[in-house]
Each structure stands twice: as C-alpha cells, then as structure tokens.
Amino acid sequence: MNVSGAAPRPGEIEEPMGITALAQIRPGMVLAEDVRDVNGRLLLSRGKTIAPEHIRVFKIWGVSRVAVLGARESAPAEPPAVDPQRIEAVRRELEPRFRHTDRRHPAVAEMFHSAVLFRAGGEPPFPPEPELSPAEASGAGRLPRREFLEGFMEKEIALPEISSIVFELNEVIANPLSTADQMAQVIHKSPSLTALLLKIVNSALYSLPTPVDRVSLAVTLIGTRELSALALGLSVISAFNHIPRRVIDMRRFLEHSLACGIACRLLAAQKNLRQTEQLFSAGLLHDLGRLILYLFFPDDMLAALRTARREGICLYEAERRELGCIHAWIGQVLLKKWHLPLLLEHASCFHHEPEASPDPLPAAIVHVADVLVNALGIGSSGEILVPPLRPAAWEALGLPPECLATVALQTARHLETMEFLLRETLP
Ligand SMILES: [Fe+2]
Ligand SMILES: [Fe+2]
Known part of the structure; x- marks a missing residue:
C-alpha cells in the first residue's frame, strides 16, 4: 500500500x-x-x-x-434535511427565550443559530413549565428579604453529607508536591468513585491511546490536579441526587449542570487551557447555590420562580428581588465553607458577573458555557430564559464565534456519553 x-x-x-x-x-x-x-x-x-x-x-x-x-x-x-417549516416553528419558539440577550452580538447570533439547528434536528419540544403552587399569603417560614444572605449564613443547615474523600482530594489539589500515588490512594478509598473514574477516563470523552486499568495511570495521563478536580466535582454533585422533586426536576437540573461542565471543558480546550477538568467541575457546580435554595428554602425559591414568570425576567434577577441575593453568592458561601479550591470558587460563583471575579477568565468560561447551554435548552436549573451574554466575558475568551457551533454539537454528544456513564449515579 x-x-x-x-x-x-x-x-x-x-x-x-x-x-x-x-x-x-x-x-x-x-x-x-x-x-x-x-x-x-x-x-x-x-x-x-x-x-x-x-x-x-x-x-x-x-x-x-x-x-x-x-x-x-x-x-x-x-447535512440531514430539516423541514423549513420545522425550522421556522423552532425559531418562533426560541425567540422569546432570547429576549434578554442581544441577538445582534456575533456570539449570541451563533448560539441562536446552533440552538435552532439543535432543536429542529429531533430534540423534543421544551417540556411544559411545572405548576407552581399558589403563593402563601402569610409568607410564613421565609427569611426577610434584606437579611436573607446573613440569615442563610447564620442558619444551621444540615448540608448533605459530603464524603470525606472530597476534603482529602482538596488537600491533594492544594499541595503542589502531591504525587500520583498519593492521589490514587485517596481515590481507592471509595470503590464506586474508582470504578466511575476509570469508566469516564476510558470513555470516548478522553480517547486515550491505551486502556487504563489503574487510577495511578489515569493520574499520570490526565494530571494529578485535573483528575482530583474531576473526582471532587462528581463527589459533590452526587451528594445531591436524592432531592425531592417538589420545586425542581432534579434530572433536568443535573442535565443542565453536566452540559455546562462539558461546555466549559470544551471551551477550555478551544482556548488551549490546561485546567480542562477543573473547569468541568466548576461548570458542574456553578448552580449549586440554587440547589441549596430549592432544598432548604423552597418557599423563597417558589416566590422567585413566580416573580420570574409573572414579570418575564431571568430567574437570577427574580432571586435578587425576592431574596436580596443571587444563587451564585449562596454557592460561594458553601464552597468557602467546604474549603474547595479557589479556582472552583472564582469560576463558578461569578458566573453571572464574571468581570467581578478575582480570576476573570475561568469565570468568563463558565458564564459563556451557561448562556450556551440555556440557549440550547439542555436541561434546566429552573431558568426558562437565556441569560444575557456579557460582551466583556466573550471578549476575554478571545475565541471566534464560529467555534460555538462545534462546542454546541460536541456538548450534546458528550452529554449522551456522560449520562450513559453516570446512569447509576443520576436520579
Ligand atoms: Fe446560575
Ligand atoms: Fe446555570
């Protein structure tokens, strides 16, 4: 030959x-x-x-x-032919969801185009919005609006058990002298985490040249800090998989979180950043504060959801009005409390105001990934509109708008694989 x-x-x-x-x-x-x-x-x-x-x-x-x-x-x-009438119907369905973001911005225009093609290509229509129970006249059980964040910090909340491995992984990430063997020893304490990590690392998401049957080898190939961050993100999110469905569809919440993590990882790869797994975990945990609100303050979140629907505003704006703070700040309190790595805290807790982050680039990546995933309508953390894209965050990324079409397509494909791998972990 x-x-x-x-x-x-x-x-x-x-x-x-x-x-x-x-x-x-x-x-x-x-x-x-x-x-x-x-x-x-x-x-x-x-x-x-x-x-x-x-x-x-x-x-x-x-x-x-x-x-x-x-x-x-x-x-x-x-490309598979899509019925022009279907395209038009999807455009009409999507336009109101983009009402708060400027579609003349090249990146938003690309996201809108990708979203139309994605949803017209066989995605089921958006599920009907869940019924919200009527407001309680007394507002009993709700913290006063202005003191919500203070009250939250003082209130003794029995947070879901975070496995002790998270704290040990944290130490491995924080210590620049940590070795692959030390990291593997921590992971091995949990057989389920070991099995999950090996499945993920051997999947098409990593396409490593040879099969990996030992955590220490996976660490060598992917990097100590990176694999620790992946394990840490998966461990934290799996602590929340038994939340009752009173105000949130947990399946859709996790879909949104996973898709955001995957989009972060892909954007980081497009930027040639080395912290792809840390950014995956930041994306995975970006709406953690909202999960806490749904879990411990369902009446307050219901009030915010009602305000968002009634006034046609983004949910985080409604949170600001109803609670005097947004979910990202709640997330920050938690990540601080758990002493999770600063990159995670700075990237995920500033995803609605990335320019305010002490480390703006990772925060900008989570911001853009969140806007993209909301635009595509993959899962939902309760938001039904596309949050406005911050032009400065997009500029900080320095990527061509066309790359968003590739990131959108790959996010949907990687999500299928990730959901398959996590099927025993997801609710
Ligand atoms: Fe958010
Ligand atoms: Fe989000």
Whole structure:
C-alpha cells in the first residue's frame, strides 16, 4: 500500500485512498491518515483498523470525514434535511427565550443559530413549565428579604453529607508536591468513585491511546490536579441526587449542570487551557447555590420562580428581588465553607458577573458555557430564559464565534456519553 504519494513500484498495485464521510465508515476499514479532533489531538493513527468504538469516538469529537485505504472519494455528507417549516416553528419558539440577550452580538447570533439547528434536528419540544403552587399569603417560614444572605449564613443547615474523600482530594489539589500515588490512594478509598473514574477516563470523552486499568495511570495521563478536580466535582454533585422533586426536576437540573461542565471543558480546550477538568467541575457546580435554595428554602425559591414568570425576567434577577441575593453568592458561601479550591470558587460563583471575579477568565468560561447551554435548552436549573451574554466575558475568551457551533454539537454528544456513564449515579 502506498499512502506517501510516491509512484508505485513496478508490479505494485496502488491501493486507492479516499476521504470518506463518517456515515459510510465501517469497522474493519484501515485509516490512510491520522484522525485528529478540532484541537489537533490525535484520536487514531494511520494504518490502524477502525473498530466500532473508534467510530463512536469520531462522532463524539465532531469528525465528519476520514481518509481510508481501499476507498474511492465519497461525496461530502449532506447535512440531514430539516423541514423549513420545522425550522421556522423552532425559531418562533426560541425567540422569546432570547429576549434578554442581544441577538445582534456575533456570539449570541451563533448560539441562536446552533440552538435552532439543535432543536429542529429531533430534540423534543421544551417540556411544559411545572405548576407552581399558589403563593402563601402569610409568607410564613421565609427569611426577610434584606437579611436573607446573613440569615442563610447564620442558619444551621444540615448540608448533605459530603464524603470525606472530597476534603482529602482538596488537600491533594492544594499541595503542589502531591504525587500520583498519593492521589490514587485517596481515590481507592471509595470503590464506586474508582470504578466511575476509570469508566469516564476510558470513555470516548478522553480517547486515550491505551486502556487504563489503574487510577495511578489515569493520574499520570490526565494530571494529578485535573483528575482530583474531576473526582471532587462528581463527589459533590452526587451528594445531591436524592432531592425531592417538589420545586425542581432534579434530572433536568443535573442535565443542565453536566452540559455546562462539558461546555466549559470544551471551551477550555478551544482556548488551549490546561485546567480542562477543573473547569468541568466548576461548570458542574456553578448552580449549586440554587440547589441549596430549592432544598432548604423552597418557599423563597417558589416566590422567585413566580416573580420570574409573572414579570418575564431571568430567574437570577427574580432571586435578587425576592431574596436580596443571587444563587451564585449562596454557592460561594458553601464552597468557602467546604474549603474547595479557589479556582472552583472564582469560576463558578461569578458566573453571572464574571468581570467581578478575582480570576476573570475561568469565570468568563463558565458564564459563556451557561448562556450556551440555556440557549440550547439542555436541561434546566429552573431558568426558562437565556441569560444575557456579557460582551466583556466573550471578549476575554478571545475565541471566534464560529467555534460555538462545534462546542454546541460536541456538548450534546458528550452529554449522551456522560449520562450513559453516570446512569447509576443520576436520579
Ligand atoms: Fe446560575
Ligand atoms: Fe446555570
């Protein structure tokens, strides 16, 4: 076989090579060229035989065409035709959700376009908004608006049990001299976390060159601090998976949180940042404060939800009016209380005002990811509108608006994989 482009020697039959659309790729075909993702990361090298799991990896990383031996050039894959009437119906459904963000901004325009294509391509319509029980006239049980945050800090709340591993992981992250073995020893204390991490690390999300069967090897490949941050985020969020569904659909809440974490990770990769897993965890935990409000202050949250619906404002604005503070500040109190890493605190607690963060770039990434996931309508933390995109946050990222289409597509695909891997952990 000749893939170098040199003329075949006498007697040698040149095997044809063709760029083939992914839909036509079958297991057993042999790669004529390396396959890389949008960031140039090697997914599978040339000469390798394609297996079914490779095809899944290519799909997840948005590879649309690959070069295989023995194939003739195939026509570029036509995007699936979507009924123009369906597109129009989706546009009409989405427009009111974007009322508070400027659609003339190039990044918002790209998010709107991606959202239309995403929802027109087979996504079920938005679920009906849950019924809100009528307001209680007395407001009994609610803290006075102005003192809400103070009252919250003073109120002795029995927070969900955070496993002691979280604190140990925290120490590993904080100590620059931590070794892969020390980190692995902490993880091994929880067999379920060990199994979950190995499943995630071996999944198409990481597409590592060889299977990983030991945590210490996963740490070496992904990085001590990064794998610790991933384990920490997963441990914190799993402590909340038994919340009753009185005011929030927990499944949709976790979908929103996971999608935001995944979008953060993808945006960080687009920016070539090394802290991809820390940003995944920051995205995963960004609305933690809202979870606490739903859990411990359901009457206050119901009041905020009613105000948001009645006045057509974003939920965080309604929280500001009803509680005198927003969920991100509550989240900050918790992360401080648990002594979680500063990057997590600065990135997740300033996601509605990233410019105020002591570390604005990670906060800007969580902000953009949250706006994107709300635009796509993947899950919900109770918000039904798209929060306004802060132009300064978008500029801080320094990414071209077109990259949002790729991030949107990959977020939806990675979420499927992540939900599959977490199916025993999710409610
Ligand atoms: Fe939020
Ligand atoms: Fe959010």
